[in-house]
Amino acid sequence: MAGNDAKVPVFQAYMNPMLAALRASGGRATIADLEARIVQAMGLGPDVLAIPHKPDQPGRAEVSYRIAWTRTPYRTRTRGR
DSSP states (O other): OHHHHHHSOOGGGGHHHHHHHHHHTTTOOOHHHHHHHHHHHHTOOHHHHTOEEETTEEEEEHHHHHHHHHHGGGOOOOTTO
8 A cells, every 4th residue: 555655745734725626616516516617626536436445346546535535624513403
């Protein structure tokens, strides 16, 4: 996995592309739309997108996992309202 980690940007690298994507979408976007805009802005290729978060559970890409962590501080709290 160490070789694959070298290809996947650290989660902090997703911050500016994510903020730009939110601005471009008027402050609201679906998770899928945000991910697509971020991936495009960063120019991430299919080889990077194919790297799974957990090699034994290929259902989630490492890029998607890191974008989720990047989104976390900016989520709107809607539960319990």
